[in-house]
Amino acid sequence: MTSSDTHAGTSSTPGLPPLTPGPYRKRLGIVALIATFGGLLFGYDTGVINGALRPMSEELGLTVFTEGVVTSSLVFAAAIGALVGGRIADSWGRRRTIILLAALFFVGALVCVFTPNFEILVGGRILLGLAVGGASGVVPVYLAEMAPYEIRGSLAGRNELMIVVGQLAAFVVNAIIGTIWGDVPGVWRIMLAVCVVPAIVLFFGMLRMPESPRWLVEKGRTGEALTILRTIRPENHAEAELAEVENITNAERETNQIGWRSILTNKNLLRILLIGIGMGIAQQLTGINSIMYFGQTVLIESGFDQSAALIANVAPGVIAVIGGLIALSLIDRISRRKTFIIGFALTTTCHLLIGFASLMLPVGNPIRPYIILFLVVAFVGAVQTFLNIAIWVYLSEIFPLHMRGFGIGVSIFALWLTNGFLSLYFLTLVEAAGITGTFFLFAAVGVVALVFVATQTPETRGRTLEELEENVTTGAIYTVSAKQNAARRRG
Template sequence: MSVGTAGESRTSLPPLGTGPHRRRLGLVALIATFGGLLFGYDTGVVNGALSPMSEELGLTPFLEGWFTSSLVFAAALGAMVCGRLSDGWGRRRTIILLAVLFFAGTAFVVFAPGGDTPGTHTPLGFGTLILGRVLLGLAVGGASTVVPVFLAELAPYEIRGSLAGRNELMIVVGQLAAFVVNAVIGNVWGHIDGIWRVMFAVCAVPAIALFFGMLRMPESPRWLVGRGDYAGAERVLATVRTPVRAAAEIGELRALVDEERGASQIGWRAIFANRNLTKIILVGVGLGIAQQLTGINSIMYFGSQVLEQSGFSQNAALIANVAPGVIAVIGAIIALQMMDRLDRRKTFITGFTLTTVSHLLIGAASLTLPEGNAVRPWVILALVVIFVGSMQTFLNVAVWVYLSEIFPLHMRGIGMGISVFALWIMNGVVALFFLPLVDGVGISNTFFVFAAVGALALLFVWKSVPETRGRTLEALEEEVTTGAIYVPRSR
């Protein structure tokens, strides 16, 4: 097998073809990405549910921050643990476990006891809320690691970017659903006590769908080959490939696994024994951190608060906050169309350039338009929409696809877990300090800080991130292990 440039593959695999196997592949992707939908809803619902919950339970700003960030930091642990778990236990069974965690976490949050009188809470009640958020965080982190890997390992290389990227589309669909549910419930039934529980309860429906759906889905064929189950892997591939293509892929996978075993490349030992594997881990970690330091989740978590500070009323901010959610979905759809046509590096460079410019414009608008100016909230809203659209079109989908494909098979769960762990830790740091930073230095300086960090991220991508598009996972594995992936390619 030989490998061409970043934009083209010269693999000897037969063509993918069309037919029932393509529809089956689409169904498997749809069911698995309910994990992404849950990821999005659970991270977005707090955007509107936090205020009524805090009023009913009498939570202080400190307890609000604890409640919000507990999911994020638990997600970091979930990403690490579930990545490793999926290597040993299987991608499919791990996703089924995540569905159980999503449902259990939702139940704890929805049925957490309140205080004896309105505006109060008990230690047991708040502890139950935190337990529920921690369970949801473990599930969110696990889904962010395992679902993209599952999709990448099932996908043919020709459409790997668009197929694996569907998970990010479902994440933003989940966030948009949370924003819409919050806006409708907050404006129509916001006066009802405990209405925030209904906002959280919606999450139970896709959790049930994910659980029962994955019971009927196959295991990753590449994971099965890694366990020596060649017959099982070929049976799976036969349902999502033509027979000739399935047999050819099994042959390549068998040769690769035999080569790995001959080299004794297993897990952590292989990473630290090979500087190229250590280097690719650092690339994954750096890319995950850079993505979060754009501040995208400060908008997804606290968008309504930012819009209130810009000049919108509370109810108007809830409605206006739907706009970033809509543009995120549109951007994800555009990104899926581009994933298999535009090089990953070009996508990253374009994305960090646009988000950095957006930060500068948001900061400048906030600085030059005084508070009370009728135009100010609408200008900032428009710039926030541009920022979210740029982020979603060029960075979010591409980063998750890149992390799912860059690591060799024997360390894919570990590598993805470490990278996403770093991503979630930085997510938590941004979630904890964004509002205090806005309160301390104002919206303008906050976004100027994001712009400075964005410039550094752009330099990191330019210097350190190698190209991956247009090559099979097996070809990428060989190039990552030998270091050939870092050698500049001529077209």
């Protein structure tokens, strides 16, 4: 099923007054800035292992497999964190859950920095993983629920931009520290310690941020919700939006569609849940995080020496941030579906080119490492421009309010689980199949992902969360998309 791009570009909620300029935009910007420190921590904690792994392995005596365990322990824990974090956020509130995650980031970082051995290091990585997974689910939902629908994509998408900023920060910090103090014992501990600072900022910053008004309405606290909406919307827009949210919430209560059993027995809700899971898995099977975690290893395999690879590895981080900025400028102007199709087409092409370059240029060829570096940078740019921000925004907006925490939690659980298996076995795969076989495998999976997106994902851009909620719950989001697709084929 496809949906019409033309519908996505227009307001579908005539009951809401237009969004006019005002001081509320500055308030929204501050809320987004503070909350996305969760994304910054997500990015730094997942990216720092890229440069810290080799000196860490030398000090702690890690093998190829235990390197994979150290890396993937965070990722598997993130799967649990996403699942549990969503449920906590539904019952405890988005804001308080993010504060809890900030404390978990802080404690996990300290455990890793002061670890005396492999076992405690893995324990610290698990704590960080729980925080990363929770942040990956709760922060996008918080931003999507705080944002007016007209700018929901660009506001919620800032979290993914901060993730890649965090990864770039990790690459740059690794390169600087590795170059200056590379021979100092325990240099990797310094790399890991840097993330304590943003954890402190997130904790104290969120103490001053408001709760999600949509969550407050669901809990019957409409007075508080209106007070908050008046600070982040024009006055007349706030009251109209509150009325719309109340109507949808009351309708849901009457249908008693609350709880995972109800979700799994409702074909429309189950279908949107499966689409969310599929999008999360498809994003990870591009292999983007294998590059972000093990980019230095890939570059060494392509022909760079260890020091040059550490510095060259900054390039994918830079292009990730540039791609993220471009994505934010496009996300509220191009339909989600079209963005996904372009993204998977480009990443699959890059996979094929990397595989062929590795096959055609033998090890020792002086241009081999630079060609592969260029193609890796192109791949990262394609993912960040057309997939990562768009998919995270998509997951934050497709689920109805009463299942939003559960839906995004399960979807991101699947995302992180896929990420975890790739992290655990990527180095083993490269060792067994080389760069050529590894990237040809990614290309084959990319074709499957492209077919899935083209046939299954409904459009969400240009619709309020409440309209999407009604369309998903009734199944209209699928039937309308099917009719529009048939009409376009006839035309």
